[in-house]
Amino acid sequence: MNAPxxxxxxxxxxxxxLLVHDAIEFVSGQWxxxxxxxxxxDHVGLSPWLLTALFRRWAGLTPKxxxxxxxxDHARALLRDCASVLDAAYEVGLSGPGRLHDLFVTHEAMSxxxxxxxxxxxxxxxxxxxxxFGEALAVMAPRGxxxxxxxxxxxxxxxxxDMMRRWPGxxxxxxxxxxxxxxxxxxxxxxxxPDQPLRIVLIxxxxxxxxxxxxxxxxxxxxxSYGAIARSLGRPKAARAIGAAVGRNPVSFVVPCHxxxxxxxxxxxxxxxxxxxxxxxxxEAGKKE
Numbered sequence: 374m375n376a377p378x379x380x381x382x383x384x385x386x387x388x389x390x391l392l393v394h395d396a397i398e399f400v401s402g403q404w405x406x407x408x409x410x411x412x413x414x415d416h417v418g419l420s421p422w423l424l425t426a427l428f429r430r431w432a433g434l435t436p437k438x439x440x441x442x443x444x445x446d447h448a449r450a451l452l453r454d455c456a457s458v459l460d461a462a463y464e465v466g467l468s469g470p471g472r473l474h475d476l477f478v479t480h481e482a483m484s485x486x487x488x489x490x491x492x493x494x495x496x497x498x499x500x501x502x503x504x505x506f507g508e509a510l511a512v513m514a515p516r517g518x519x520x521x522x523x524x525x526x527x528x529x530x531x532x533x534x535d536m537m538r539r540w541p542g543x544x545x546x547x548x549x550x551x552x553x554x555x556x557x558x559x560x561x562x563x564x565x566x567p568d569q570p571l572r573i574v575l576i577x578x579x580x581x582x583x584x585x586x587x588x589x590x591x592x593x594x595x596x597x598s599y600g601a602i603a604r605s606l607g608r609p610k611a612a613r614a615i616g617a618a619v620g621r622n623p624v625s626f627v628v629p630c631h632x633x634x635x636x637x638x639x640x641x642x643x644x645x646x647x648x649x650x651x652x653x654x655x656x657e658a659g660k661k662e
Contacts, residue, residue, distance in 0.1 A: 386560075387503035389431040390652065392417050394507070396424070397648050397655075400440060410436055431505070433659030442658035443651050448638030451596040478589060478627065479570040481516065482582045492540030492576065499536065499545055500552030501529055504560050505656060506626070506649055511552040511559075512536050512545075517572035518555045520623045523645045539623055540576060559627050562660060573624055584618035591632045594661030596654075598636045620644055626653065 399416045400408060408416075413436060414424040428436045441447060487495065498513045501524065510532045512520030520539070524532045537545055558564045558571045575582045587605055591597045599612040599619070608615070622630040625645055631653040635641040643650035 386431060386505040387507065389427055390505055390507050392419070392427055393431055393652055394648055396436070397651050401648070401651070432656045434655065439655045439659065442655050443640065445638045448596060448634055448640065451594075452598055452601070452634060452636075452638055455591060455595040455597050455601075477565055477567045477570045478573055480573045480575055480586070480589070483514075483574055483576045485579060488576055488578065491542035493542030495540065495543040497540065497543045497545050498548035498551045499533060500547060500549035500556075501532075502549070502553055502556040504556065506652055509556055509560075510536065511556050512623075513548075513552050513555060514574045514576070517574040518559075518624060518627065519574045519576055521556075521559065521625045521627055522623070523625065523649065525646060536623065539621075571627065573627060575628075576623065577618075577621065580614070581618045581621060584615055585622055585624075585628050585630075588619070588622065588628050588630055588633070591629055593629075594657050596632050596634045598634055600636050602633065632657075 395417045396413050399413060403412075410421050410424065414421045417424065419427065425435055428434055428439050432439055434442070487493075495514065497519060499520075500511055502509050502511060504523075506523060508524040508529075510520070510522045510524060510529070511518065512522075520536045522532050522536055527534075533545070537543075555571065558569070575585050577585065583606055584602065587602050590605075599615045600609070602619075603609055603612045603615045606615075619630045619633050620642065622628050622644075625631070631643060631650045633641075640647060640651060640654070
């Protein structure tokens with residue numbers, strides 16, 4: 374059990390996430406016992422009142438409502454509701470600035486030659502910044518945001534190494550002043566405006582780019598299965614390949630691979646950790662409400 378602490382009432386999403394992360398991990402490990410609000414609060418070193426205030430401030434939901442948003446039944450309902458939306462979005466396409474439902478994005482793909490060369494000759498700027506889901510690493514290409522990852526146990530160097538392995542021929546330089554606006558634009562809901570689209574650059578194989586583009590059609594607070602994405606791309610038997618491409622998505626959150634679930638509604642693997650995936654899904658449920 375953690376030593377009791379108290380938190381201030383001013384908002385600090387990065388600090389709040391650390392406590393929410395601990396609460397989610399505790400409940401995930403104790404779900405059979407269905408721990409009470411008091412037990413969860415005691416584990417993270419808060420009073421029940423402060424734990425409730427924390428969740429309301431961070432996600433707009435009570436702890437109970439947040440956890441209900443992560444149940445299997447809720448996930449299955451999301452998959453049912455989103456299936457027709459994904460099909461309709463596929464028919465409409467993504468012409469012009471836009472994710473159809475929330476974080477307005479305009480995107481382009483890097484040429485196959487640039488991808489196959491491992492980004493040779495490409496200069497990428499990177500920077501570390503606070504976010505609602507822990508410290509984020511943003512990577513900017515000359516034409517837009519190319520990468521978004523998170524710092525975990527391996528530290529900043531581990532997060533940077535993960536990005537550098539994706540484009541081994543590129544030159545990386547630190548430039549937080551350049552990356553900061555993109556991070557603010559990605560996570561501040563006030564800035565999710567169609568007249569200020571976030572420009573992203575997708576660097577991957579032709580197949581990967583098609584899969585990542587399909588992720589942009591999943592609405593905030595929604596979810597899609599690997600199989601549904603495969604069908605929308607005209608590859609109904611390619612669910613396994615779809616899963617591999619989703620796992621290689623380099624622009625987390627903005628290209629919402631966290632919204633992809635198993636066919637049963639199970640919250641399956643995520644490159645930046647299942648706890649963070651659960652946190653994103655719960656946070657989005659609150660923002661949607």
